[in-house]
Each structure stands twice: as C-alpha cells, then as structure tokens.
Amino acid sequence: MADQAAVSHTEHVAETPPPRKRRLPLPTAALSPLALLILWEIAARLGWIEVQFFPAPTTIAETFWQMTRTSQFWSDIGISLSRMAVGFTMGAVPGLLVGLAMGLFRPARSVFQPLIAAIYPLPKIALLPLILLIFGLGEMSKYVIVAIGVFFLMAINSMAGVMNVPAIYFDVARNLKASRWKMYFTVALPGALPGIFTGLRICVGTALLLLVAAEFVGANEGIGYRVWWAWSVFWVKTMYVGFAVIALLGFALTYAVEYLERRFLPWQGR
Amino acid sequence: MKPKIAIRNVSRFFDVKGGTFQALRNVNLEVGAEQFLCIVGPSGCGKSTLLRMLGGLEMASTGDISIAHDNPARPLTAMIFQQESVFPWLTVEKNAAYGLQVTNNWRGAESAERVTYFLEKTGLLKFRDFYPYQLSGGMKQRLSVARAFVTNPEILLMDEPFAALDEQNKLLLQQELGKLWEEFRSTVVFITHSLDEAVLLGDRVMVMSSAPGHIKQAFDIPFARPRDFLELRQQDDFHHLTRQMWELLRQEVEAARAQEAGRLSQERARRNG
Ligand SMILES: Nc1ncnc2c1ncn2[C@@H]1O[C@H](COP(=O)(O)OP(=O)(O)OP(=O)(O)O)[C@@H](O)[C@H]1O
Ligand SMILES: [Mg+2]
Numbered sequence: 001m002a003d004q005a006a007v008s009h010t011e012h013v014a015e016t017p018p019p020r021k022r023r024l025p026l027p028t029a030a031l032s033p034l035a036l037l038i039l040w041e042i043a044a045r046l047g048w049i050e051v052q053f054f055p056a057p058t059t060i061a062e063t064f065w066q067m068t069r070t071s072q073f074w075s076d077i078g079i080s081l082s083r084m085a086v087g088f089t090m091g092a093v094p095g096l097l098v099g100l101a102m103g104l105f106r107p108a109r110s111v112f113q114p115l116i117a118a119i120y121p122l123p124k125i126a127l128l129p130l131i132l133l134i135f136g137l138g139e140m141s142k143y144v145i146v147a148i149g150v151f152f153l154m155a156i157n158s159m160a161g162v163m164n165v166p167a168i169y170f171d172v173a174r175n176l177k178a179s180r181w182k183m184y185f186t187v188a189l190p191g192a193l194p195g196i197f198t199g200l201r202i203c204v205g206t207a208l209l210l211l212v213a214a215e216f217v218g219a220n221e222g223i224g225y226r227v228w229w230a231w232s233v234f235w236v237k238t239m240y241v242g243f244a245v246i247a248l249l250g251f252a253l254t255y256a257v258e259y260l261e262r263r264f265l266p267w268q269g270r
Numbered sequence: 271m272k273p274k275i276a277i278r279n280v281s282r283f284f285d286v287k288g289g290t291f292q293a294l295r296n297v298n299l300e301v302g303a304e305q306f307l308c309i310v311g312p313s314g315c316g317k318s319t320l321l322r323m324l325g326g327l328e329m330a331s332t333g334d335i336s337i338a339h340d341n342p343a344r345p346l347t348a349m350i351f352q353q354e355s356v357f358p359w360l361t362v363e364k365n366a367a368y369g370l371q372v373t374n375n376w377r378g379a380e381s382a383e384r385v386t387y388f389l390e391k392t393g394l395l396k397f398r399d400f401y402p403y404q405l406s407g408g409m410k411q412r413l414s415v416a417r418a419f420v421t422n423p424e425i426l427l428m429d430e431p432f433a434a435l436d437e438q439n440k441l442l443l444q445q446e447l448g449k450l451w452e453e454f455r456s457t458v459v460f461i462t463h464s465l466d467e468a469v470l471l472g473d474r475v476m477v478m479s480s481a482p483g484h485i486k487q488a489f490d491i492p493f494a495r496p497r498d499f500l501e502l503r504q505q506d507d508f509h510h511l512t513r514q515m516w517e518l519l520r521q522e523v524e525a526a527r528a529q530e531a532g533r534l535s536q537e538r539a540r541r542n543g
Pocket of ligand 1: 284285286291293311312313314315316317318319320352481
C-alpha cells in the first residue's frame with residue numbers, strides 16, 4: 001500500500017475552499033444607503049422637503065447622540081430586549097419541540113398540522129386586542145404576542161427541516177440498526193438544523209414587529225412606546241431615533257443568529 | 271453447510287401511478303459464508319432493490335429472505351450505497367467512525383485506530399478534519415467505503431461502490447478490497463456494471479435478467495487467490511469468462527431497451543388515444 005498510497009493522496013488539498021459569497025463586502029453594501037442619506041440631507045437643507053416630517057439626518061443623529069446620554073434611552077432598549085428574549089424563548093422552545101415532533105411522528109403531524117395550517121395564515125397582530133383583553137397591559141401580554149408569532153414560525157420551519165432530510169441518511173442509520181433515539185439525534189436533528197436556523201432568522205423580524213406593535217398600544221416604556229409617544233407629542237426627531245434603534249436591533253439580532261449558524265453549522269460551508 | 275444468505279422465491283412489486291410495477295420476479299439465491307458474490311445486470315433490473323432487502327431497508331412482497339447472524343458482536347450488514355450517502359454534518363473522521371458509534375461499539379483507542387487504518391487505505395487520512403462539502407465526489411464515495419469497513423460487518427453490501435471513481439482510484443480500491451477481503455473474509459454481495467470488476471473480485475458472478483429481474487445464470491470464478499489483477503486481465507480464461515457473460519448480458523440489455531421503448535410507446539399511445 002505504501003507506494004500506492006502516494007498515488008491516492010494526490011488530490012489537491014482544498015485548504016481554503018472558495019467561500020460562497022452571500023453577503024456583499026461592507027463598503028459596497030454601505031454605498032447606496034449612504035447616497036440616500038446624503039441626498040436626504042441636501043434636500044432637507046435646501047428646503048425641498050418638509051423638515052417637520054423629514055428632519056435632516058445630521059439633526060437626527062444629534063438627537064440620537066443626546067438621547068444615548070439619558071438613562072431612559074437605555075432602559076427602553078433594555079426593557080424591549082428583555083420582553084423580546086422572554087417572548088422569543090416562550091415561543092421558540094415549544095415551537096421547536098412541536099415542529100420536531102411533527103416532522104418525526106405521523107400522529108403528531110395529524111394532530112397539529114391542521115391546527116397550525118388553520119391558524120398560521122391569520123396575521124398574529126390581529127390577535128393583539130384579544131391578548132390585551134386576556135393578559136391586560138402588563139408584561140405578560142408582550143411576551144405572549146411575541147411567543148405566538150415565534151411559535152408558529154418555529155414549528156413550521158423545524159417540521160420542514162426534519163422532513164427535508166434526505167431519506168438516504170436515515171437508510172444509513174437504519175441499515176446499521178441504529179436505535180430510534182440514535183437515529184433522531186444523529187440524523188434527524190443535525191439534518192434539521194439548517195431549517196431550524198432559517199426559522200430563527202425569520203422569527204427575529206416577526207418578533208420585533210409584534211413587540212413594537214404591542215408596545216405602541218399597551219405599554220408605558222420600551223422602544224415601541226417611545227416612538228408612539230414621540231408621535232403624540234410631535235417630537236419627530238425622537239421618533240426617527242426610535243426607527244433607527246429598531247432597525248439596528250433587527251440588524252444586530254439577525255446578525256447574531258447568522259453568526260451562531262456559521263459557528264454551529266460549519267459543515268454548510270458558508 | 272448452511273448458507274449465510276438464503277433468498278427464496280422473492281418478488282417485489284412497487285405501487286406506481288395506475289397500478290403496480292414488478293421489479294423482481296422469483297429470485298432464488300444462496301450466498302455461502304465468506305463468499306464474495308458479484309451481481310451484474312441491466313440498469314433498472316432490481317439490483318439495488320435486492321441489496322436494500324438484504325440491508326433491511328426494503329421488504330420482499332412475496333417469498334422470504336433469511337440471513338444468519340453468527341456473531342452478535344459484529345453488525346450483520348453494512349451497506350455502501352449507490353448514491354451519495356456520507357453525512358454532510360460530520361467530518362471525514364466522524365463519518366468513518368459513525369457505524370461504530372451509532373451501534374455502541376466504540377472501543378476507545380482500538381476503534382480510533384481502526385478508523386485511521388481505513389482512512390489511510392482509502393487515501394483520506396489527510397482529510398480527516400474536512401467536511402464533505404470540501405471533498406470531491408470520488409472522495410465522498412471512498413469515505414462511504416471506509417465507513418462500512420470500519421464497522422467490520424458480517425456481510426458487506428456494496429452497490430456499485432466504485433462506479434463514480436476515476437480509473438486510478440478504482441483500480442487501487444479494487445486491489446485494496448481484494449486484499450482486505452482475502453485477509454478478513456466477510457461475506458460480500460457486490461453489485462457492479464463492470465464485468466471485469468465482477469470477475470476480478472468475485473467467487474461467483476450472477477447475471478440478472480432485465481426487469482422484472484431474476485437470476486439468469488451464475489458463474490463460478492475459478493481463479494486462485496490471492497489474485498493479481500493485472501496478470502489476470504491478460505489470461506485467456508478471464509477473457510473467455512467475461513465474453514460469455516457479455517453475450518448473456520447483451521441479450522438482456524437489448525431486452526431491457528426494447529421494454530423501455532415499449533413502455534414509452536404505450537404511454538404515448540395512451541396519451542394520444
Ligand atoms: N420506491 C420505488 N417505487 C417505484 N418503483 C421503484 C422504486 N424503487 C425502484 N423502483 C423501480 O424498480 C426497478 C429496479 O430499481 P433498482 O434501483 O433496483 O434498479 P438497479 O438494478 O439498481 O438499476 P441501476 O443499475 O440503474 O442502479 C426500476 O425500474 C425502478 O424504477
Ligand atoms: Mg442500482
């Protein structure tokens with residue numbers, strides 16, 4: 001084998017496989033938003049647009065800066081993030097479990113799938129009045145609306161994740177007489193992880209949307225509340241700062257999920 | 271002596287749109303312990319279906335299959351699939367170790383050595399920390415060969431394991447398989463479309479008919495072991511055997527083509543009529 005081994009070892013070692021470029025490099029990605037901001041700034045300064053509605057970006061930035069030096073700003077962010085975290089966990093964990101169960105067991109699928117199919121198309125935001133009615137204006141109503149939105153997305157994506165695992169991988173395990181549990185943990189779960197992460201990524205946006213909406217109408221702190229309040233007293237720049245914070249949160253959370261995905265699923269080669 | 275594998279009157283029907291399709295018809299076959307059996311036959315004649323039955327992945331519609339499990343400490347079968355089957359979420363090394371781990375047969379250093387040994391044999395040792403997306407198609411196929419061998423099964427089921435490999439690797443792995451088998455002697459059922467390969471490796475070669483597949487004829491391969499493949503290829507006996515098989519197979523391939531053409535024109539007639 002020694003002499004033959006030399007021959008069978010001649011593959012080119014793909015030390016650094018060319019990464020699939022899913023994101024634009026940062027400078028390129030920043031170009032068009034930056035251009036828009038500059039245009040907006042010019043338009044505001046020259047009076048082409050109503051600064052009452054569209055204050056110049058530099059003035060918004062200034063307000064932003066001032067606000068970051070108040071404790072209220074940070075406590076708003078803190079409270080919104082903790083609502084998000086609690087609601088997300090309350091929805092994602094059961095959603096994941098139900099989704100995996102649906103993917104793995106036909107009986108679970110026949111119980112839950114019709115229910116989920118019936119409720120899923122309903123925009124969850126429409127449930128907000130009912131949830132406020134049941135849970136009142138306290139923290140629980142925020143948790144619950146976020147949890148509901150996240151639950152359905154997680155359930156559906158985890159189920160799809162399991163069901164999309166190619167049958168051949170189960171065949172390998174079955175041929176080796178792997179036990180049921182071994183099969184779930186060595187084939188179904190790892191195979192479903194990309195689907196689960198897709199679910200998480202989508203959930204971030206939905207959770208943020210539902211949370212902000214809930215804070216608009218039923219809160220007296222939090223980012224959504226701050227935006228709503230700014231509108232009611234016509235502090236337009238504060239409102240814009242709120243938009244920016246919400247956007248940044250969405251961006252950061254999505255990035256965090258993507259980071260975790262690359263970290264925990266290196267085998268996808270991204 | 272009791273055969274290792276006994277297949278009696280096995281037929282297999284698949285439900286397809288508008289009826290059933292018969293993939294296998296009355297297959298009768300015995301494989302002795304430590305025999306190397308090769309199966310050749312036209313594409314679509316049910317070879318993979320038969321192998322999947324032996325691997326416990328498919329049931330016979332009628333007839334029965336009995337397999338003797340002599341040593342409970344070894345897994346009964348390990349299968350090398352025709353299509354790509356390495357786990358994308360495991361590294362090369364963990365893929366190779368999978369069989370031992372999933373069957374609770376992992377024995378620490380001894381098992382790790384075994385994994386290393388077969389990764390070496392398949393030329394993958396340098397790539398032990400790679401994920402499958404970083405491997406070529408041929409490397410992935412070699413990895414599934416390693417994964418099966420590592421488990422040390424009583425019966426190795428191989429479905430055209432070398433079909434996707436380049437000539438050099440194919441030759442190396444054929445020789446390596448021959449040597450390993452001569453050394454370790456498990457029962458092997460080996461599907462191939464290469465008559466050369468079948469005669470070089472097998473103790474016995476079965477030629478299957480076109481669908482619905484059944485055993486057309488079995489050939490005993492008289493060549494002594496250990497075999498020198500390069501030398502064997504020069505011998506007249508070798509050519510005589512492959513020639514005989516080819517004649518038989520050609521009729522079947524032609525029959526299979528005619529069948530397919532027949533199915534197509536029927537289909538067309540139905541659609542037009
Ligand atoms: N799950 C299935 N449902 C319906 N038909 C099937 C199924 N699996 C296999 N068949 C049919 O059974 C026949 C035999 O398939 P099989 O995969 O065993 O062929 P094969 O001899 O391995 O062919 P090849 O040499 O091309 O791999 C084919 O005609 C195929 O269409
Ligand atoms: Mg096949």
